[in-house]
Amino acid sequence: MSISGTNMTDLNSTLRDVASTEGLHFFGAASLDVREDFQRFSEWLRESRHGSMAWMTNHLEIRANPALLLPGAKSVLVFGFSYSLGDHWLRGETLSPPKIAQYARLADYHKFLRAKLSRVQKSLSNTLGTEHQWRITVDSAPLLERSLAANSGGGFIGKNTCVIHPKMGSFFLLGEILTTWSTPLAATDTSPSRHRPREESGGCGTCKRCQVHCPTGALDEDYRIDARKCLSYWTIEHRGEIPLEYWPWIGRYVFGCDICQLVCPYNRGLAPSEEARRLERLKETPDLIAMIGMDEAFYERTFGGTPLTRAKRSGLRRNALIAATVNDDMRVPPLLKILEHDDDPIIKLTASSAKRYLEQKKKN
Ligand code: B12
Ligand code: SF4
Ligand code: SF4
Numbered sequence: 001m002s003i004s005g006t007n008m009t010d011l012n013s014t015l016r017d018v019a020s021t022e023g024l025h026f027f028g029a030a031s032l033d034v035r036e037d038f039q040r041f042s043e044w045l046r047e048s049r050h051g052s053m054a055w056m057t058n059h060l061e062i063r064a065n066p067a068l069l070l071p072g073a074k075s076v077l078v079f080g081f082s083y084s085l086g087d088h089w090l091r092g093e094t095l096s097p098p099k100i101a102q103y104a105r106l107a108d109y110h111k112f113l114r115a116k117l118s119r120v121q122k123s124l125s126n127t128l129g130t131e132h133q134w135r136i137t138v139d140s141a142p143l144l145e146r147s148l149a150a151n152s153g154g155g156f157i158g159k160n161t162c163v164i165h166p167k168m169g170s171f172f173l174l175g176e177i178l179t180t181w182s183t184p185l186a187a188t189d190t191s192p193s194r195h196r197p198r199e200e201s202g203g204c205g206t207c208k209r210c211q212v213h214c215p216t217g218a219l220d221e222d223y224r225i226d227a228r229k230c231l232s233y234w235t236i237e238h239r240g241e242i243p244l245e246y247w248p249w250i251g252r253y254v255f256g257c258d259i260c261q262l263v264c265p266y267n268r269g270l271a272p273s274e275e276a277r278r279l280e281r282l283k284e285t286p287d288l289i290a291m292i293g294m295d296e297a298f299y300e301r302t303f304g305g306t307p308l309t310r311a312k313r314s315g316l317r318r319n320a321l322i323a324a325t326v327n328d329d330m331r332v333p334p335l336l337k338i339l340e341h342d343d344d345p346i347i348k349l350t351a352s353s354a355k356r357y358l359e360q361k362k363k364n
Pocket of ligand 1: 041044103142161230232256
């Protein structure tokens, strides 16, 4: 078969080489038809499962029809970037001291993954000529990325709602290239499998480990999440106070949460990805008291260029204050007197709640 004089087998292998050099473990192509999943998404919004993420209700017409993002778009190329740093779930794990989710310990994927996809796209343009239009998105447009990934053959959607590749597990990030090219590319793995698949073809079967281990009951229905109960939502996306019922778990995960993936059999024995190690920025959780008291300079120096900036300085100080409080850090009580007069209203409120939390704990 030939497209603009290009042999498809050659194109697939060129793309495979470029993707592999970039540390992208998978690519596949899909049509832009996500109507069925858009119905699921609309239902999810109707039930207010998005909590305070009001931005999720914007641009619904694009989520329903991704072709609106690029005039004449016919298909999408989906890429997966494996980011495992080798975290594992140990039986009876306490996860103390407080952890940061694996993806967030790397440089900000919105930037490095976009740069990788940009190089891939250039190589495609070089091969195919200039007749096609392209648009790169990495969690930057209102797309149903998991649906597109599953449609491209990049994996299946698990009961924890993540896209899981049968051989690579679920610790990968997604990026897309929308194109006016009606691509006939086949789904392709670009790197050798890093562990033995549980099932060649994937699927959850009767497993429910993620639902059983989610500490807050956020995976209350198969393949559906209630973000309002998810630690990742509270520590990353939510602006404002965090209800006390979630505090004990923020003492385990101060930013994001990986529990429903760490317990998944598809991630068992997953080795760290070399490219992820290269992009690692935070090797350990910074001292919580230093985080609570951090000024702009400390914040920029420590978290600048990482996904943690999504929570802003205020959100990170709030999370650190909660984690230090529930972990009985002796430095917290004297600090609360100062924090109750902090310039940031969220810190003021969290400090008052921390005081109540500690008083209550003393009584019990
Ligand atoms: C909002 C959001 C969140 C929210 C809500 C999570 C959620 N599950 O919806 C919060 C803040 C909680 C969150 C957390 C995390 N997120 Co997030 N998040 C997003 C975002 C921006 C939108 C997701 C969305 O539309 N949710 C609404 C629900 C309804 O959609 P959905 O879960 O994608 O479900 C679709 C399919 O599952 C399908 N579907 C629904 N029901 C059913 C039923 C069946 C039977 C089937 C077959 C399909 C199906 O239809 C749905 C609509 O398309 C995407 C980026 C993007 N633009 O897609 C990243 C994204 C999903 N997040 C990602 C990551 C890495 C995470 C975290 C791991 C980060 C962390 N360590 O803390 C956690 C994982 C928590 C979890 N179990 O999902 C990655 C996931 C990669 C992957 N391998 O799946 C994405 C794709 C970002 C990226 N570009 O890589 N996230
Ligand atoms: S990320 Fe954590 S809190 Fe959220 S669904 Fe998974 S296990 Fe539950
Ligand atoms: S833990 Fe089990 S049920 Fe959950 S996503 Fe993994 S295989 Fe599916």
